[in-house]
Amino acid sequence: MTVHVWDYLAEYEKEKEDILDAVERVFASGQLVLGQSVKGFEEEFARYHGAGYCTGVDNGTNALKLGLEALGVGPGDEVITVSNTAAPTVVAIMGTGATPVFVDVRESDFLMDTDQVEAAVTPRTKVLLPVHLYGQCADMAPLKRIAGKHGLKILEDCAQAHGARHHGRLAGTMGDAAAFSFYPTKVLGAYGDGGAVITSDEETDRALRQLRYYGMEKVYYVVRTPGHNSRLDEVQAEILRRKLGRLDAYVEGRNAVARRYEEGLGDLTGPGGLLLPATNDGNGHVYYVYVVRHPRRDDILEALKAYDISLNISYPWPVHTMSGFARLGWSEGSLPVTEKLAGEIFSLPMYPSLPEAVQERTISALREVLAAL
Known part of the structure; x- marks a missing residue:
């Protein structure tokens, strides 16, 4: 599957x-x-x-x-x-x-x-x-x-x-x-x-x-x-x-998934490693998507295909670089943080009903791929 x-x-x-x-x-x-x-x-x-x-x-x-x-x-x-x-x-x-x-956006929280x-x-x-x-x-x-x-x-x-x-x-x-x-x-x-x-x-x-x-x-x-x-x-x-009426329960479900990612991947973070989402002081995160970051993002996504894991990038092309918005006059390089993030971020599975076994499979595969880089 x-x-x-x-x-x-x-x-x-x-x-x-x-x-x-x-x-x-x-x-x-x-x-x-x-x-x-x-x-x-x-x-x-x-x-x-x-x-x-x-x-x-x-x-x-x-x-x-x-x-x-x-x-x-x-x-x-x-x-x-x-x-x-x-x-x-x-x-x-x-x-x-x-x-x-x-x-531009901030590197710390996007x-x-x-x-x-x-x-x-x-x-x-x-x-x-x-x-x-x-x-x-x-x-x-x-x-x-x-x-x-x-x-x-x-x-x-x-x-x-x-x-x-x-x-x-x-x-x-x-x-x-x-x-x-x-x-x-x-x-x-x-x-x-x-x-x-x-x-x-x-x-x-x-x-x-x-x-x-x-x-x-x-x-x-x-x-x-x-x-x-x-x-x-x-x-x-x-x-x-x-x-x-179930919105608050959905939010708690997503936070539970996020906590399991933190437990399963938290030891892999650091300079040049996998960066997990940061929640700012005063914020209550609802984890619509669980966006992580790695400088070798494309290699990771390619390697995960062998595990039958298909992940998304939110977003691979900053809006100002899309041809449909060229007339706005924003050249590549004008928003450096946004453009840098576009080459490094990707999303892990995230939804309240995500089975723990599927999440553990994702964590295990990601750990193996990162260890092999």
């Missing part, structure tokens, strides 16, 4: 009755679009975060795009973010007509280097977009200070950080709004696509609700600002309602 970084089938077997009941409930409800399941999930997801409002949308990319638009971002504006992220972060910014401006942010602010800057990457939060205090000083908004990218905490605050509760993805691999994942934006600002929420439904205030009403067709599906919303 090939070992992969993610699999949902064991979890589905455990939760099958509840998942299928959620589907049946929606199908029997007589309302398949923007019904009681979406409404209920929005209320419950907002309550979980202590936020005033939640707007369910069709995917995480549009959660970012609509979140930016609701905060007033448009053509001619700039949004400061990172290149060490999934491409949708940048696709969403460019989808508003704005320009992404990159700062998160936004907040010391570089203020120097990147220009008169065109509208929003700071930190990415809470791999399961832990970026350093928010300096970002809030910079935003306050320059009159900027903050949109948190929480696609990888459901349930993560930063000095006691949940990811998504420290900016003006926060975007979430419910892609199946996420800490809180649907059985298809989905997304949401939370905020405690009434006007921002009102704008979001219009934007997700063509720009209408209600069905077949006047369009005042053209929007999108970006509605969270009723079936996915009902499944997410069920899974939301």
Whole structure:
């Protein structure tokens, strides 16, 4: 059996009755679009975060795009973010007509280097977009200070950080709004696509609700600002309602997997060796992915194929080096830490239902490969 970084089938077997009941409930409800399941999930997801409002949308990319638009971002504006992220972060910014401006990340945690942010602010800057990457939060205090000083908004990218905490605050509760993805691999994942934006600002929420439904205030009403067709599906919303009650258990399951990696691989760390994830002081990590680092990453991944272990790299190509974003003008070498990490990081299997035997097989194989380098 090939070992992969993610699999949902064991979890589905455990939760099958509840998942299928959620589907049946929606199908029997007589309302398949923007019904009681979406409404209920929005209320419950907002309550979980202590936020005033939640707007369910069709995917995480549009959660970012609509979140930016609701905060007033448009053509001619700039949004400061990172290149060490999934491409949708940048696709969403460019989808508003704005320009992404990159700062580098820190070698210690792969998160936004907040010391570089203020120097990147220009008169065109509208929003700071930190990415809470791999399961832990970026350093928010300096970002809030910079935003306050320059009159900027903050949109948190929480696609990888459901349930993560930063000095006691949940990811998504420290900016003006926060975007979430419910892609199946996420800490809180649907059985298809989905997304949401939370905020405690009434006007921002009102704008979001219009934007997700063509720009209408209600069905077949006047369009005042053209929007999108970006509605969270009723079936996915009902499944997410069920899974939301298990989110904290999912987080604990991922932390248990992380502890086993620390126990099995912790003695291999050091200069030139395998580097395991570092959790910053004040952070509660949820380990969306378990990203390790080694200077001979490619040799390791190739050798693991003989053990029938197939691992991922998150991410092998920094966004600013991709041909699709060449017109932004960021040459190779402009973000040295991001580019260095792209050649050294890789992800070990991580999901709450990961069998201990499969994890031990991965640890054993990795130890053998490292010993042979």
